Amino acid sequence: MFEIKILEERCKSCGLCVHFCPKKVLDISSKRNSHGYRVVYAKNPEKCTMCGICYLVCPDVVFVKEEG
């Protein structure tokens, strides 16, 4: 089983993954990384189908697949 890990330090708050997630799992949080960007987080993780779209659309490789 795989899980997708969010590498917050890479996030630039562009919102692409939030827009393209078909299950509305993701959102931008109020937490900022060391670069000053508000980081993405899984607001509704139970709805994730592991489709991988967030992984494909993120230009900053924030999502990494890990064997869980």
Ligand code: SF4
């Ligand atoms: S894997 Fe798919 S459903 Fe899960 S957060 Fe990413 S885009 Fe959304």
Ligand code: SF4
């Ligand atoms: S697409 Fe990547 S950089 Fe943009 S908000 Fe989502 S995780 Fe952050």
